[in-house]
Amino acid sequence: MAGRSGRGLDWLNFFMSNVQTGFGPFIAVYLTAHAWTELEIGLALSVGAFVTMAMQVPAGAMVDATPNKRFAAALALLAIAASALLLALLPETLPVMISEVLHGVASCILGPSIAAISLALVGRQGLGERLGRNARYAAVGSGVAAGVLGAAGTWLSGASVFWLTAALCIPSLIALAAIRPDDLHPPRPEEREGGALRGLGTLLRSRGVLVFALCCGLFTLSNAAMLPLAGTQVTRHAGDEANLIIAACIIAPQLIMAMIAPGIGRLAQRRGRRLALLIGFAALPARGLLLMLVDNPAWLILVQALDGISAAGLGVLLPLLAADLTRGTNRFNLCLGLFGLAVGIGGTLSTTLAGLAAEWFGPGTAFAMLAGIGLLSVAVVWLAMPETREASG
Template identity: 90%
Template sequence: MRRPRPPRNRPPAPALNPGATDRGDRQVAGRSGQGLDWLNFFMSNVQTGFGPFIAVFLTAQAWTELEIGLALSVGAFVSMAMQVPAGALVDATPNKRFAAAAALLAIAASAILLVAWPETLPVMGSEVLHGFASCVLGPSIAAISLALVGRERLGERLGRNARFAAIGSGVAAGLLGAAGTWISGASVFWLTAALCIPALMALAAIRPADLRPPAPEKGEGGALRGLRDLLRNRAVLVFALCCGLFTLSNAAMLPLAGTQVTRNAGDEANLIIAACIIAPQLIMAAIAPGMGRLAESSGRRIVLLIGFAALPARGLLLMLVEGPAWLILVQALDGISAAGLGVMLPLLAADLTRGTNRFNLCTGLFGLAVGIGGTLSTTIAGLAAEWFGPGTAFAMLAGIGLLSVLTVWAAMPETREAAAR
């Protein structure tokens, strides 16, 4: 008796997420995936405009160093203080694309406000507006990524986000620097506001039908209850400590090295510092997707250890090297660290909030730890360099970096298996 033949046209197996594909580049879902790629690229363009260019522009407007420092401190404080509230706001907003669009428009408005009225109150208002909008934009893009590809493929998608953001930062640094040099200092911020237009176009290319946000558990409560539950989670607290130690070690390394370069290299210092910024971006763009794939295949802890281990190595090498070429090569190690933390921070937040609507709240909590570490880093390193010399300061930063590695190795649990369960 002959067995019946199976049907010729079998329906394809359902994908883990309707916005993802099963090809090698799984995290890209046609038009929506490409839109997310370009959103990260242009978002990074826009954010680069609010870096060192503000100090240059305000100096040309006859602002004193104290006034510039106060304005930048206001922006830094708002960015740090609003991490958790902004994360809760994005969680509560069902339309993440709208939240990202509103943040981009707010950043454009802050750039226009800064350049059109370079007076004390408008500049302070611009810094406050930009700080809060940035806290909304980052979690919104992470939430869109999660809804597009699902948790199972989030690692590689985050790596791709990091690649396009790194390329965007490098391109924007050159473009905005050229505009500020050959056109005017004000052109940097007009161009920054204009770059929000292609960012909004990229956001519009992400189709709502491709987004499938994870369904939260019933009765999980509001933001306050969610924050309380997160603070009771040992893994959340351990990784927040790791984030704080990471930026406590990392944030002051380049500024401290830049001080030494300025004293030794003279007029070439700006070129050397620019190379020290671009080199890590190139490394990050090259390795970030691979680190995302490694996190999915081999676990989160191995990627964390790789990224964090570059910190003490970089601190010790900066203590020893003197030549500009060596400094640039050593600073390139920052690309490994940036890729590790940039990919793993939202990925671990997704692991630790699986089944809930607290992904962005958790991301904001980690962002707060990052901000606290970065704020303390430059102050502590500056005091150590002034009292004991730059070599001691680099050794101290390397020691903090080693402590962050030991914390990951000894206390951070593997969350990939837990997420899978």
């Protein structure tokens, strides 16, 4: 029974990543081909990031309060499909902005919904293992989708990326339907107390929550613009092959992430959360500096593989730390929303700042700036992040 639901959750993560892969770097390539400038692309991507930032905390509270997490996830998937169709049909300023808004709202509901489904399926004790499994299936899904979408963008059309993205929502919904409601265990009545926005003040008084929110913001401020910025440079130099190169830049880190994510989860369980965070965060400044130095597509793909280490670290640890920091309450998704807000702030600023830096001072300066911010995030983890792992025994 639970095995069927577990497999449904596996495939939901796989196909959800298929769907989300169509956004981000492929949008940068698509809009560049339609004569959008780096600054215009940065602003468009920032619209979605800003909406995500504004909606994260309310969405977290809503998912905490909603008994039917599967329905919330289904609505989010349908909104993402609509967003992709809008991009495919009308790559003009207003439709693109509307698409980014739709995608931003849907994404900040979908992530917490899947995290909530995972927690309800396995409980807090099994969450670390489950999150590692989620990350592995998501990474494989992103890699497969990147190859398929990159080939479609190269040999069919740029718009085909978004037609396929919308179509991939169908198997996502089928996988979601395979998760049996009877296998999902809601919070105990005592944990429901304080699960709404009134718990926000309590979370904001937690040192661990505040420090990790800062870490998330700095991480995304450094990370979010790296591949889109590299994508615009590749498009100008590689022409029609740009989609394939970007696809390879997505596939490489996903392969790394698929290999190491379960190990990161086990390391966090056995040796503590800070060590796993440091490993993930340390790859970020190294990647930024190397992107500043390389322009050969083959080297670019190798450098981008480092993103798999960072993605595994943050992808597994963010929900795991949210669970650690909300033990005994029903504030898990509210805490996820706070961390998502920090990620949204970082993402909003990252693409715009990097676009401005690239346009005014050149891409090398933009990559150096992003690497410096990544180094600061490592310092915050090292110096200020408390250990949240529950003492064994």
